[in-house]
Amino acid sequence: MTPLLDALRERVGERYATLPEADRPELSDRHRRYHGRVQALVRPADTAEVAAVVKLCAERRVPVVVQGGNTGLMGGATPDDSGHAVLLRLDRLDRxxxxxxxxxxxxxxxxxxxxxxxxxxxxxxxxxxxxxxxxxxxxxxxxxxxxxxxxxxxxxxxxxxxxxxxxxxxxxxxxxxxxxxxxxxxxxxxxxxxxxxxxxxxxxxxxxxxxxxxLPRTRLTALVSFAVLTQAVAFLSLARQGLDAGLTAFELLSADCLELLHEQFPEGPNPFPERREPWYALLEFSSSATQGEAQARFEAVLADGLEQGLLSDALLAGSLAQSQALWLMRENLSDAQARAGRNMKHDISLPISQIASFVERTGDLLQARFRGVRHYTFGHLGDGNLHYNVAHPLDQSVAAHMAHYAAVSEIVHDSAHALGGSISAEHGIGQRKRDVLPRYKSPLELELMRRIKQALDPHNLLNPGKVLVIPS
Amino acid sequence: MTPLLDALRERVGERYATLPEADRPELSDRHRRYHGRVQALVRPADTAEVAAVVKLCAERRVPVVVQGGNTGLMGGATPDDSGHAVLLRLDRLDRxxxxxxxxxxxxxxxxxxxxxxxxxxxxxxxxxxxxxxxxxxxxxxxxxxxxxxxxxxxxxxxxxxxxxxxxxxxxxxxxxxxxxxxxxxxxxxxxxxxxxxxxxxxxxxxxxxxxxxxLPRTRLTALVSFAVLTQAVAFLSLARQGLDAGLTAFELLSADCLELLHEQFPEGPNPFPERREPWYALLEFSSSATQGEAQARFEAVLADGLEQGLLSDALLAGSLAQSQALWLMRENLSDAQARAGRNMKHDISLPISQIASFVERTGDLLQARFRGVRHYTFGHLGDGNLHYNVAHPLDQSVAAHMAHYAAVSEIVHDSAHALGGSISAEHGIGQRKRDVLPRYKSPLELELMRRIKQALDPHNLLNPGKVLVIPS
Structure with a gap:
């Protein structure tokens, strides 16, 4: 039989099927948590070449791991270290x-x-x-x-x-x-x-x-603050009623997030300096109306929120530059956390009605067991999606704190699950959450998933070891 | 072994498991095209009883056909005439x-x-x-x-x-x-x-x-007319740009549909009596703005359409009563057709960009083979969904025309398929389109569907004979 690498080269050309060096970035995930080895790295030119490569691998029972931009957070695109797989990069299919x-x-x-x-x-x-x-x-x-x-x-x-x-x-x-x-x-x-x-x-x-x-004709941004989290949920409802599909973002940030941003990016905006509140939200209103009409509508909704006592403060960006500065805060949040040292990240979702309970309950559970941990809680409130990140107590080193990652995550995930939530809102399962998934999915659901996997990939050759464990 | 009916009665109570008379409406579809026979008609009280019934049937390899309001058009909820199945009505699960x-x-x-x-x-x-x-x-x-x-x-x-x-x-x-x-x-x-x-x-x-x-605060209705169908497509695009998510309906009607409505419901509205055009559309704009603001926005879009020569005429309903009268036209369209005699119905969808080609091309193909057939074409233009109905030529009886149903449908479906369309937009496959489906789906897709069916229902007990043929 032709060696695999040669056979792959026949299908995609010599240049595009290689045996990669062990330190190639494609063999690790973005955060270098996972490292794999492969028989070949293949970069087909088009769908027909992808099909030819997969067919060849299927015939030889060689696993195929597909990879896009390799920006995932769950190790879903990193091969295992058996060295059996072919890594398929699709970067040339870019038309x-x-x-x-x-x-x-x-x-x-x-x-x-x-x-x-x-x-x-x-x-x-x-x-x-x-x-x-x-x-x-x-x-x-x-x-x-x-x-x-x-x-x-x-x-x-x-x-x-x-x-x-x-x-x-x-x-x-x-x-x-x-x-x-x-x-x-x-x-x-x-x-x-x-x-x-x-x-x-x-x-x-x-x-x-x-x-x-x-394309929306007008886009407006506002930053608002809340005395308690339940008011953010109530105001989300009011804003949806008032702006309907025009409400295109409702991004929650805790005061600690704002504080962190102010520390790490002191040149950035410092809204409401005299009156700190525990919660903030960045809102976007997109409209096919004129700037003037849209602004009047948005102002009316904000005024309504203030009048009903749901909002403590509201700031409507008066210019494109001001709006961009507010959004830059949100975008800088990942970097601000990174600069402050590693923390434990969780990408959970909840019914929106359960978010305030979740934050209160989970905070209490964590403080009881890991006294002094600090929270960077933010996320897409309108989707029920929180990035619930847990940072080290000030009297503990980052490394000592990170040693408890699994225990902290279990508390966070158990708490979300108990309130009808999900342990992965938008990051998937990959290899990182694969082994905790059975704690939260019923045996029946896992069995249905395995039957579907078996039906569509009977020899477990496509990205094996991700999402599900398939008994061999 | 306990007879099946007795075993079912043990699970749901005597009253709710019966051997139905042959003329029970549950044993036929709404249009009485299909008739079935069953071992029992069962009406469980809740999910636990549904599970118990299905488990019993699974153990005995008895097929289960589930039925809701029995309003489907494809015979999907009618059992076959083998008499083997249990018919499961879910009307008691209504909480x-x-x-x-x-x-x-x-x-x-x-x-x-x-x-x-x-x-x-x-x-x-x-x-x-x-x-x-x-x-x-x-x-x-x-x-x-x-x-x-x-x-x-x-x-x-x-x-x-x-x-x-x-x-x-x-x-x-x-x-x-x-x-x-x-x-x-x-x-x-x-x-x-x-x-x-x-x-x-x-x-x-x-x-x-x-x-x-x-709930939208304001809802406005307009009727517009077009000289050619491509202008309706162009105006849909303009209206989406101008009204965005506020455009909640864009219902197309041909002049023949309007004529038919006028004949069968002469008391209804008679818009644009002096200037008939070949195509009309009923539009709805839903907004969280005030009535006045929304009206100004809607009028601006209509004015734009007139100015660009896309619209021949536009009528904005000035009152709730006028709006309801316009929507009643659309709702009466099924009855108007029924009163005028049976016709051949097709529920197809297309890329919106292909709709005008489809109508022209299919009309030509049908006239070439079935000279004089008449068209009642209407549907949800915004979704690319046409109800493309074909009525008898005036010099031919309804019955003589209906004898060609399969041949006409094949032309219609082939034509939609050739333009990237679907033979069932919103009515499903059931038993009625099951045997034509392989003409339009690739063997690979049918094979993938069969593998999934096999994975989730290995003994082919759930609504057998619908959607797919499963070789036994």
């Missing part, structure tokens, strides 16, 4: 295949960087609303594989809701041509949504047809 | 289990009639936007099983997009507790969307957690 403005759709290949997709939409006067911190390097394929969320879910939904059709290479190396640009199609089982969010374990997404939206 | 206004969710059982769900939402000042002609008798379970579309998809999506969580009884009679009220949850495969739209063939949906929305 925008079609834009249909009458249908408000765009068809794009999996390796295309998210920001390029946003720009292609903007160039035809449309919005592709998916937006996340890593948009300059993450790829659409990764966004689809993890059903990425981000900043615009409140109005536009997750990646899943933005997707109309897919092209997928199956575990056997066949190509499913499902690139439909249809808003309504009820002709059988929903394969599309099964592949979205399956983290490369059921099939390899090579292209997608995505929804486009009108 | 609204919970409403959470802070989370904007409602949890409801499958047997609840859609209109009651709408009313329950309205009672707490929220909108549950799913809305269809049969809303007074169809049930949520049926809506979920068929991923029902209807009148508000343009803004709010199909039933799938309105669903956050499900409770499902599996083929083995286990209960999957998936009633999550989360906007973001990425913890494994998307079982929810797999069950939605699977027409009772993969599991039995017993309850769902659904999204609620703010």
């Amino acid at each position: 925008i295949r079609a834009i249909d403005t009458d249908n408000d759709t765009l068809t794009v290949e999996a390796g295309c960087v998210l920001q390029r997709v946003q720009q292609a939409a903007q160039a035809v006067d449309r919005l592709f609303p998916l937006s996340l911190g890593s948009e300059g390097s993450c790829t659409l394929g990764g966004n689809l594989a993890t059903n990425a969320g981000g900043n615009a879910v409140l109005r536009y939904g997750n990646t899943r809701e933005l997707t109309l059709g897919l092209e997928v290479v199956t575990a056997e190396g066949e190509i499913w041509h499902g690139l439909r640009g249809l808003r309504k199609d009820n002709t059988g089982y929903d394969l599309r949504d099964l592949y979205v969010g399956s983290e490369g374990t059921l099939g390899i997404i090579t292209a997608a047809t995505l929804k486009l939206f009108p | 609204i289990r919970a409403i959470d206004t802070d989370n904007d969710t409602l949890t409801v059982e499958a047997g609840c009639v859609l209109q009651r769900v709408q009313q329950a939402a309205q009672a707490v000042d929220r909108l549950f936007p799913l809305s269809l002609g049969s809303e007074g008798s169809c049930t949520l379970g049926g809506n979920l099983a068929t991923n029902a579309g209807g009148n508000a998809v343009l803004r709010y999506g199909n039933t799938r997009e309105l669903t956050l969580g499900l409770e499902v009884v599996t083929a083995e009679g286990e209960i999957w507790h998936g009633l999550r009220g989360l906007r973001k949850d990425n913890t494994g495969y998307d079982l929810r969307d797999l069950y939605v739209g699977s027409e009772g063939t993969l599991g039995i949906i017993t309850a769902a957690t659904l999204k609620l929305f703010p």
Whole structure:
């Protein structure tokens, strides 16, 4: 039999199938938590080459790990260290295949960087609303594989809701041509949504047809503050009633987050300096109305919130520059935390009605066991998604604190689960949460997932060891 | 072994497990196209009883056909005539289990009639936007099983997009507790969307957690006319840009539809009597702005359409009564057709950019082969969904025309398929389109669907003979 690397080279060309050095960045995840080894790193040129590579690997029972921009946080795109797998990078599948403005759709290949997709939409006067911190390097394929969320879910939904059709290479190396640009199609089982969010374990997404939206004419930003968290939830409801789909962001930040930003980025804005409150939210109102009309509507809602005693303070950005400065605060939050030393990150979601209980209860549980831990709590309140990060007590070193990561996470996840929440809102499972998942999913649900995996990838060759443990 | 009927009675009580008379309406579909026979008709009281019934049937390898309001058009809820199946009516599972206004969710059982769900939402000042002609008798379970579309998809999506969580009884009679009220949850495969739209063939949906929305403050209606269909498509784009998510309906009607309405309902409105155009659209603009503001916005968009020469005429309803009269036209369209004699109905969808080509091309193909056939073309233009109905030539009897149903449908479906469209936009497959489906789905996609069916219902006991043919 031809050696695998030679056979791969026959399919994609010598240059694009290599045996990578052990320190290649593709073999580790972004935070260098996981490291893998592989038989080959392959960079196919198009869907046909992807299919040929997968077919070859299937015939030889070689696992295939697919990787996009390698920006994931769960180790979902890092191969294991057995050295058996082929790592498939889709960066060369980066074409925008079609834009249909009458249908408000765009068809794009999996390796295309998210920001390029946003720009292609903007160039035809449309919005592709998916937006996340890593948009300059993450790829659409990764966004689809993890059903990425981000900043615009409140109005536009997750990646899943933005997707109309897919092209997928199956575990056997066949190509499913499902690139439909249809808003309504009820002709059988929903394969599309099964592949979205399956983290490369059921099939390899090579292209997608995505929804486009009108570009909002006006966008306005406000920062508001709350005396208690329940008032933020009540004001979210009031703002949704008043602004409907126009409410495109409702980002919560605790006072500790604001304080941290002020410490780490002293040149940034310092809103409400005289009156600190425990909670803040950054709101965006997008509208097809004129600036003047939109501003009047937004002001009315803010005034209503103040009058009803839900808001302590409200600041409507008076210029584009002021608005950008406020959003920069939110964007700097990851860096501000990093500068202050590592902390324990949690990406959880809850029914919005349970958020205040969660924060109170989980804080108490953590203080009881890990006295003095500090919280950086922020997130997409409108989606029920909190980034609930736990930092070291001031009388303890970062390293000593981090030794308790698993125990702290268990308290956080148990608490979210008990209130009907999820242990992974937008980051997926990968390898990092794989072994804790059975604590929160019923044996029946895991069994149904395993049966689907078995049906679509009977030899467990697609991204093995991610999401689920498959008994061999 | 206890006879099946007795065993069923032990589980649900004597009253609720019966051997139905052959002429019971549950044994036929709404249009009496299909008739079935069963071993028993069972009406469980709750999810536990559904599970017990399904488990019993699974043990004895007895098929189970689930039925909601029995308003489907594809025979999807009618058992076959083998007499082997148990027919499961879910009408007693009709509780609204919970409403959470802070989370904007409602949890409801499958047997609840859609209109009651709408009313329950309205009672707490929220909108549950799913809305269809049969809303007074169809049930949520049926809506979920068929991923029902209807009148508000343009803004709010199909039933799938309105669903956050499900409770499902599996083929083995286990209960999957998936009633999550989360906007973001990425913890494994998307079982929810797999069950939605699977027409009772993969599991039995017993309850769902659904999204609620703010009630629009203002709703305005307009009727507009177009000289050519491409202008309707262009105006849809303009209206989306101008009204964004506020554009909640864009319903197309051909001049022949309007003529038919005028004939059959002469007391109804007669818009633009001096200037007939070939195409009309009924638009709805929903807004959280005041009546005055919303009207100014809507008028500006209509004026823009007139100025750009896209619209021939525009009529903005000046009162609630006038708006209702215009919507009544749309609602009367089914009855108007029925009064004029049977015709051939097609529920297709297309990329919106292909709609004008489709109508022109399909009309030509049909005239070439069935000279003189007449068209009642209408539908949800904003979703690319046409109800493309073909009526008898005036020199031919209805019966003679209807003899060509299969041949006409094949032309219509082939034409939609060739342009990237679907043969079933919102009515599903059931038994009626099951055997034509392989003409339009690739063998690979059908194979993937069969593997999933095999994985979740290995003995083919759930609604057998619907959607797919499973070789025994």
